[in-house]
Amino acid sequence: MNKIRIVNDIPEIVSLNDSIEFTVLEKNELFSVNSLKIRVKKSTSLEIEYQSIETTKLDIFINVEENVKFNLFEFREGNNNKIQYKYYLEENSKSNITKFYNVSNIKEMIIVNLNGKKAEFNYNFKTISVSEEKYDMIVYHNYSNTISNIKNNGVNILDGVLTFNVSGFILNNKKDCVLNQNNRIINLTNNKCQITPNLFIDDNNVDANHSALIGKFSDEEIFYLQRLGIDETIATNLLIKGFLLSDIKKSKQSKIIKIIDQYWR
Amino acid sequence: MHNLKIINLTVEVEKKKILKGFNLEIKSGEIHAIMGPNGTGKSTLSKVIMGDPYYKIIEGDILFDDKSILKLTVDERARLGLFLGMQMPLEIDGVTNADFLRTALNIKMGNEFSLVPFIKKLDKTIEHLKMDKKMIHRGINQGFSGGERKKNEILQMYMLEPLMIILDEIDSGLDVDSLKVVGKNVMDYYKQNNPGLLVITHYQRLLDYIKPDFVHIIMNGKIVKSGDINLVKEIEQNGYENIVEEKKIISGTCIVKENLKNE
Secondary structure: OEEEEEEOOEEEEEEOOOOEEEEEEEEEOOOOEEEEEEEEOOOEEEEEEEEEOOOEEEEEEEEEOOOOEEEEEEEEEEEEEEEEEEEEEOOOOEEEEEEEEEEEEEEEEEEEEEOOOOOEEEEEEEEEEOOEEEEEEEEEEOOOOOEEEEEEEEEEOOOOEEEEEEEEEEOOOOOOEEEEEEEEEEEOOOOOOEEEEEEEEOOOOEEEEEEEEEEOOOHHHHHHHHOOOOOHHHHHHHHHHHHHHOOOOHHHHHHHHHHHHHHOO | OOEEEEEEEEEEEOOEEEEEEEEEEEEOOOEEEEEOOOOOOHHHHHHHHHOOOOOEEEEEEEEEOOEEOOOOOHHHHHHHOEEEEOOOOOOEEEEEHHHHHHHHHHHHHHHHOOHHHHHHHHHHHHHHOOOOHHHHHOEEOOOOOHHHHHHHHHHHHHHHOOOEEEEEOOOOOOOHHHHHHHHHHHHHHHHHHOOEEEEEEOOHHHHOOOOOOEEEEEEOOEEEEEEOOHHHHHHHHHHHHHHHHHHHHHHHHHHHHHHHHHO
């Protein structure tokens, strides 16, 4: 398993094989931004663990080459993060990205470029939002037959103000693209959360779906669990756990469960 | 011996009365079937007994072992021993069936809960219900067919060991083979545990497996006729409408007789 640990903005390679080329680019002193470049040359998996104690500004470039299947799991804890991701996916490549965040004050921009036929980007993001968190995501379908499946899930608690802005672009003559967005915020506060889903589609021959939902768990869900003798608080905790752990591999869950248990015992 | 009494129950949803002075008593060891056309209050009845706050009780009471349960929450009623097998079981992403059942059993049994007997019982019941073992580690009803969802409700029933069971259209969405499996398992549970059982259904076919002692026809929010299993055959032959017509005539006759007496 390939693994990189990044503390503040200093990366440490825990283990890395020749499937991945990892480069630390020169720091932009003017804006105090560090840049990392990850080039995925062969099908592989990577785990990145971030811990930020100080204010962190980071640009991350991820290139996935032709015919490569790439699984990335990211786990982030800390505060005051400004992150920008740029993904470049080449022909017939497939990227499965799973991310779990337990941070405070973050602004993140994610730009995805699907640059080759049949390039596929599957994104599954989970966060526990306790302060201001803003995620802007733009997916460009620059080629025909490209696929993007975006899922952003957040549980908003305490002083959390969570925002997802997600835009998908399919230009004219980019045929048979698939673009799915599924964004949901469970808001357990009275604070204002926001989801802005945008689909900018110029071609007619496209399969596109989006759903955006902000609110608490439904009464039906709570009733279904209570019906077996589970009280409302435990039922809600069970639903939160399920919401945050869905589509995350068992092997990656233990760390996340510990965090969930800190908030919802 | 336990009993569930529904007394003169009137229930409203969004200012529309669904149940209107409904009465029924179920004791341990009794099987009651409620039949009736769509929209007559059958599912409302099941959810009201279980305490769904969506339904507003205007009048009447529900007693379990002679104590009112109206002020109890859904989970409190479940912990008393009531169980509702739902008509349309929900799909809940991320919460596995195993987690769900383990949490429920843990709450019910407290310190007596032990994981090994739980797993053994779970495995055995899954086998009896002819379910796929992998389903237990999937999200609740996630990707389940209609029949699998209904079997999952029966699995929950077996694990919880309730005293009073309400099965709301447990036969809908079941193919012939699954119906047989579900029917047999409900009856096996009944024979082993002697619960009170209320079965809500549209069709005779379920009652070929779950043999009711009492059959009630509900229309317009109340029971209009009760009888034994022969009533089911009557419904199959004549339909609900004719039974209602008959009921109207009988009621009319009674009024005339009473009036004559008064005169």
